[in-house]
Amino acid sequence: MLFKHKLRAFVAGAAMLSAIPATAQQNTFKSDSTVIRKFYDDALTSHESYENLRYLTKNIGARLSGSPQAAAAVEWSRQVMENMGLDRVYLQEVMVPYWVRGDKEVGRIISGRNGSQDVNILALGSSVGTGTQGLSAQVLEVQNFEELEKLGKKKVKGKIVFFNRPFDNRHVVTGAAYGGAVDQRGGGAVAAAKLGAVGVLVRSMTNDIQDVAHTGNMRYEDGVEKIPAAAISTKGAEELSAMLKNDPELKFYMRMTSETRPDVLSYNVIGEIKGSEKPDEIIVVGGHLDSWDVGEGAHDDGTGCVQSIEVLRLFKEQGIRPKRTIRVVMFMNEENGLRGGRKYAEEAKAKGEKHVAALESDAGGFTPRGFGIDGNDAQFAQVLTWKPLLTPYGLHDLTRGGGGADIGPLKGQGTVALIGFKPDSQRYFDYHHTHIDTFETVNRREMQLGAASMAALVYLISEHGLDGSSAKAGK
Structure with missing residues (x-):
């Protein structure tokens, strides 16, 4: 046609x-x-x-x-x-x-097996902050909303949900790859909060593996708790994913002081x-x-x-x-x-x-x-x-x-x-x-x-x- x-x-x-x-x-x-x-x-x-x-x-x-x-x-x-x-x-x-973004963000992987490792994060636009003390919780890695839903409230509650779906680099026009991944940035916090998550990390929207975090806007929904949301660099996302396979109980610490005026x-x-x-x-x-x-x-x-x-x-x-x-x-x-x-x-x-x-x-x-x-x-x-x-x-x-x-x-x-x-x-x-x-x-x-x-x-x-x-x- x-x-x-x-x-x-x-x-x-x-x-x-x-x-x-x-x-x-x-x-x-x-x-x-x-x-x-x-x-x-x-x-x-x-x-x-x-x-x-x-x-x-x-x-x-x-x-x-x-x-x-x-x-x-x-x-x-x-x-x-x-x-x-x-x-x-x-x-x-x-x-x-x-x-307003506030102070420079802090992102840290804390593993009992592999020690601590700082990674680059940026608060997503419109995100609430974590408070000055920051937020620390176990991490659940998912690729999409369907996978998150299957985990259910019992497994998600109290966790930081880590959306780690990469760009599909088979697309010649990179905007198509962006379009296939950006929904997790925009709607990830709402989907995770509905299941009791306390925070969200989203893989940065880029084709490359780089130690640079990419911000971008996200949204909240009336009647759903607002939880902090940050982008993690693709290099950091790869490292966090690898460490989770070795230590599923690891925690992630994030500190953001962003606010909407x-x-x-x-x-x-x-x-x-x-x-x-x-x-x-x-x-x-x-x-x-x-x-x-x-x-x-x-x-x-x-x-x-x-x-x-x-x-x-x-x-x-x-x-x-x-x-x-x-x-x-x-x-x-x-x-x-x-x-x-x-x-x-x-x-x-x-x-x-x-x-x-x-x-x-x-x-x-x-x-x-x-x-x-x-x-x-x-x-x-x-x-x-x-x-x-x-x-x-x-x-x-x-x-x-x-x-x-x-x-x-x-x-x-x-x-x-x-x-x-x-x-x-x-x-x-x-x-x-x-x-x-x-x-x-x-x-x-x-x-x-x-x-x-x-x-x-x-x-x-x-x-x-x-x-x-x-x-x-x-x-």
Whole structure:
């Protein structure tokens, strides 16, 4: 069925092309190709976006929602876009959660047979703390929720549940492996607490075996006791699992002083260039301004933010007035609440705004591979007609299905197409949600290739629309 679906879309795209008079088609292709080439020439020789990333990561640093650093990032990005001379720059209020990590976490394996061994852990976002004295209990290792359920309350009560399901590294696209493992991070504490557990350890969400813990958000459920939850490095997870086989009675000590404070007023930061012909048709481009409180939030999602701003700079630099409005949004609170994305969609709906497309960059600043499109058949077919313009720049991967967390709430508002920028995924989960997600791990050329790729697609959508109309595509 998937093959037939793609075949229908390809045939529809080919039919659209054949419906355009040859001369008009050639002229349009040549004009579009020239503009796109200039985008890449500018992006690859410019350092402005890279210096923006340097400032965001080095001068502001980690910027968890509600923190002073997040507030500084809001003001910085507002000033950057105001200095670009855009048609409009404004802030959109949103109340966000304010979770504080507290002291550096302590994680220790205590075995009567093998002695004590410290391992790297990080409290998961939104987790309660253990108290200043810490928590010590026996450990039960499980791979999934089904295995946990089979153990039952009698065996789980009073224990620390250790979820140790690794990534399935047979997946070529690492996001698929992440999707197959992350449920234990999000829902592990609730599932374990229902059976009487006193704490949770979760194997870090990464393909690699490394001595680096990866944080990330988790959730609680009303009526279920809140128990502390921490991520353990994959190296630590391997060591704990091996020691449990030798000493099933060993204990784990964890100390975390994390807490959730009252919500804080923050903002989505929005800048736009008004469309010259159809200003009421909006193309959103964005990334999330917040990051976790460890590291510098370079790949997640500093690169997505500066790439989105770079799209506007490339249009301004080339003197291009888009036919449709291009709106860049720096979303707040993607990491532990998604309130910025929801607020944006809520206000867009209330205003009756018409979004043609929404493009999100939140997969790191690595070499571009393509785009994932969550849209109808006609929209996908339209994108396929642009493949000859995109493939010279390595954008071969144009597939159904895509989007992103922050633009997701727009789904269902008219016929908006949700598009996810797809860079190479192999290194992303080495850095994701860690203290090593720093400016130094970002390659300028790779990041700038991504910005130019985004600008190219945004330009094509702005010029030709995204409704599958061959007449519009030929203008």
